[in-house]
Amino acid sequence: MDYLFDTSGDRQTMLRALGVERVEDLFDGIPSNCRLSSGLKLPAPLGELELQQHLESLAGKNYQAAQHACFLGGGSYDHFVPSVVDSIASRAEFYTSYTPYQPEASQGNLQVMFEYQSLICELTGMDVSNASLYDGASAVAEGVLMCLHAAPRGGTVLVPHTMHPEYREVLATYLKHMQATLRVIDTDMSLLTAAELQRHIGADTCCVVLQQPNFLGQIESLQELADVTHQAGASLVVSCDPLSLGILKRPGDLGADIVVAEGQCLGTPLSAGGPYLGILACRESFLRRMPGRIVGETVDRKGRRCWVLTLQTREQHIRREKATSNICTNQGLLALRAAVYLSVVGGQGLRDVADLATRKAHYAAQQIADCERFEVVGNAPFFKEFVVRDSAGQVDALLSHAASRGFLAGLPLGRWYPQFRDCVLVAVTEKRTRHEIDAWANCLANAPVSRLEVTNNA
C-alpha cells in the first residue's frame, strides 16, 4: 500500500490502545444490513509502472494539440503557456494546500489571491474581483444571479444567440427555478445592433448579457449596447476573452457592470476542458453581492500588512440558504496560474500575443477565402476566430479528412446552430505558424467532395 504507513505492528498497537481486537470492530456503529457483504466490484490494483503504461496507451489514442495543429476554439484555446507558470503551479506548497481558513498559515495563497484580484481589475477595468469561480459558463450564470438579486422582482435576462451555446445552456439551468425569464435574441450571423437590442429591451429587463468577442469571434459595439442597456435601467454583464484585452478596450471602460470570463487562456493548457478558471469582476456597488471567496488587505495585531478572506457573511458557511451563492470550492490553483501568466507576460506581452493572434487569424481567413469552396461569413470585425462556410455542405467529412492529415481544423457549428450546419468556427492563436496555416488551408482546399452529399444538400 503505497500511500499508507500502517505496519501490522502499528495496527496492533493502535487497536490495543482502543481496546478492540479487529479493525472491523470500529465499524460496529454501522448497522450490519448497511454494510457491504462482499468486496466492491472494481478492477484489481495496478502499480505505478503498470498504470503509467496503461494511461500512456489511453493518452496515445487521443488526438492532441501538441501533434495536430489546433484550430479549435469556442471557449478553449491552444495558447502558449510560459514554463514559469508550470514551474510555480507545481510547487506543492501551493497545490497541496487548501482554502486559507487560517490566515497565519496561508499568507502565500492569500497574497496570490489578492494579486490575482488586482490583476483582473486592471485587465477588465472593474473595481473589484472575487478569487475565482469554476469556469466561464458558471461565471456568466453567477453574474446574472447578482443582477437578479439586486432587482427585487426578478425580470428578463436578454442574451444574443451568439453567446457561447454551452454558456447559454448553463445559464438556463441556473435560472430554471429563479423568478426570471431568459430571452435569446436571434442575430443570425451578425453583430447585435443597438436598434435590435432596443427592440427587445423593456422595463422588465433585469440585465443584458453579451460576449465580447462573441462566440463567432466578432467584436460587438459594446459602448452602444451598454448605453441602450443602461437607458432601460438594466445592468450589463460582459463575458470577455481576457487575452483580447491586450488590444481591445476594457469592458469596464465601455459600460459593463459585471465582467466575467473564462480564464483558461491565461496560462492553462486545453486539459480536455477542465479544470478551468471562472473570472468575475464588478463595479464596487455589486461588491457585497459577489459569489465566492474574496481576499482583503488588513493588518495583524502588530500592525503588519497581511491578507484575509473577507466579507464572508455573503457566503454559504455563514449565511446558509441566504448566501449569495452555494459556491465553496473554487479554482485557486488556476487563479494562481493566471496571476503568474499575467506577471510573466505583462501588459506589453499581452498586447503582442493578442496582436499575433489577430494577424494570424486574419491571414488564415484570407487564405481560406481564396479557395473557391469556402466563404468567410459576414464582414464584422473579428479577433482570433471566424466562421467559414463550406459551399459543399460536407463539414463532417471535411473535418475528418483534415484530422487524418494532422489538423484539428475547426468546430462544426451544426451541433448548436442547425441553421449553420454548413459552417465551421476556426480559431487561430499566436502558436500557429504561417507554415501550419498554409498547410491547413491547403488541406481543406484539397479535401475531396462527395457527389452524393452535394446532391442531398442541394
Place this chain on the structure above:
Amino acid sequence: MRNQQAVQLLSELSQPGRRASTWPDCDVPMPASSSLLPRSCLAEHPPQLPELSEPDVVRHFSNLSTRNMSVDTHMYPLGSCTMKYNPKRHERWAALPGFAHVHPLQSDDTMQGLLQILFELQQMLGEISGLPAVSLQPAAGAQGELAALLVAAAYLADRGEKRHKVLVPDSAHGTNPASARMAGFSTVTVPSTSQGFVDLDQLHRQLDQDVAVVMITNPNTLGLFDPQIQTVSRMVHDVGGLIYLDGANMNAIVGVSRPGDFGADMMHFNPHKTFSGPHGGGGPGAGPICVTHALEPYLPSPVVEYDPSGYRLNFDRPHSVGRVRSFLGNVGVLLRAYAYLRTLGPEGLRRTTEQAVLNANYLLQAISPLLPVPHGPRCMHEFVATAKVIKQERGISAMDIAKRLLDYGFHAPTVYFPLTVPESIMIEPTETESKETLDAFVKVLAKVLQEPDDLLHEAPHSTEISRPDEVRAARNPTVRWQTTPTGNNG
C-alpha cells in the same frame, strides 16, 4: 532566512521597461492589428500590468509559496476537508500530452482514450456508491448538490408533483441549504438529537407531501454513522420524498457501506477529498453525482456511453436538466480520481477506509482526556472535540488552541463547525498520517493546553503574521492594489 523584499506586492516590485516574455515576430504578411480592426474598439495603451523580469516573478511566487502550510509539508487535520496525501504520479499523468493538450470539443473519434477513462470512472463511482447512473460534469461538491437537486425537481415535476421543501439537518454543510435555495426550494432545518443524529420525532412532524428532498450527511459532520439511516430513508420515501447524500464524508465508508444500499437516491462525491485530488489552495475540485436508475434520464447532458463502435458523448437526453458546466467537467481532477481508484483497487480502498477510521479513533481516544469529545467514544473518519470547558475556566477558545498548534508545525483543525457544538474543534487526520505523527500531534496538544493563557491568546508567535484584524478588513474592504503598477513608477 525570510526574504521580505521578494514578497512585496507585484505592483511594488514593478519597474518600467522590465519584461519577462519575448514573442516571435509576426510570420504572416499582415499589417498590425491596429489597422485590421476598427479604431473604436481598440485600447489606447497595453494593459497596465506590473513590469517584471522572469527572476522577479519566480522569486516572488516561490517565496509566497513558503508562506503556506500544505499537505506535502505538514499534517493538515482539517475536519471535513480530507487533506490526505496527493500522489505525485497523478501530477505526471495528468500532464501527459494526450490528456493535457486535448481540446474538449474534439470529435468523439479523436478522444477515445479519454472517453474510455471517463466511462470507466462513471462505472466505478456507480459501484462505490451503489447508485448506478453517474454524471461527471459538476465542477465541485456544491455544484453537484445543485445539479442533483435540479434532477430531483425535474423528476418530481414529471410525476406531476409540486413539492417545494428541502429538509436539511442543523449540522449540515452550509452548501446544502444554499444549493437547495438555488434549485428553487425552500429549506427547513431538522434539529439533531443530543447524540448528533437526525431527530426522528422532529423529522416525522416535518415530513409531509411538500417535502421533495431530505439532505443527509452520513457519516454526519460529527463523524458518526447514523444508525437510524434506513428508518430515515423509509420515512422519507413513504411520503414520496427523495434522499440526497452529501458525499463529503465518503472517506469513512468507501468499500464498507454504500449510500445506495442504505436508501440514498442521489449523492455527490468530492474526488478532491476522497480520491486524493490536490486541493490547490482552494480548488479545483470536482463534484460527480450518482443517482438511481429512476433519476437517470434527468442527469446533466452529455453522459459518456459505450457501444461496440466505441465511446460516445450522448447529448440526446430530452429529460436532462441541462448543463451545469461547460465542456466535460473538471477532467484533470477526474483523471486523478481514476488513477487513484485503479492504483488501490477494491482491497486497497477498503484498507484505506479502515486506516482513516483507525487513525481517527486512535486520535479521539488520546485527545478526549485533554479536550472533551461530546459525541465519543467512537467515531468514523473524524470527530469533534470542544473547548467549551477550558473556555469557561480559563477563557481559552477553540481559536486560541488552533492558532497555537500552528507554532508547533501542525495545521489547525476546523474550528467553529459544525455549528451544533460550542467551541468545536473538528479533527480529521486521514489515513496518510503515521502513528508517530498522530502521537506527536497529541503531545503538542497536551503541551499547548498547559501553556500560559496569554501565550495562547496571542498565538501564533512563529508565523509571519498573527491574528489579522478581520473586522477592519470587512468594514473597509481593500480588495486590490491601491496603486497602479505602471505609470506611477514611470
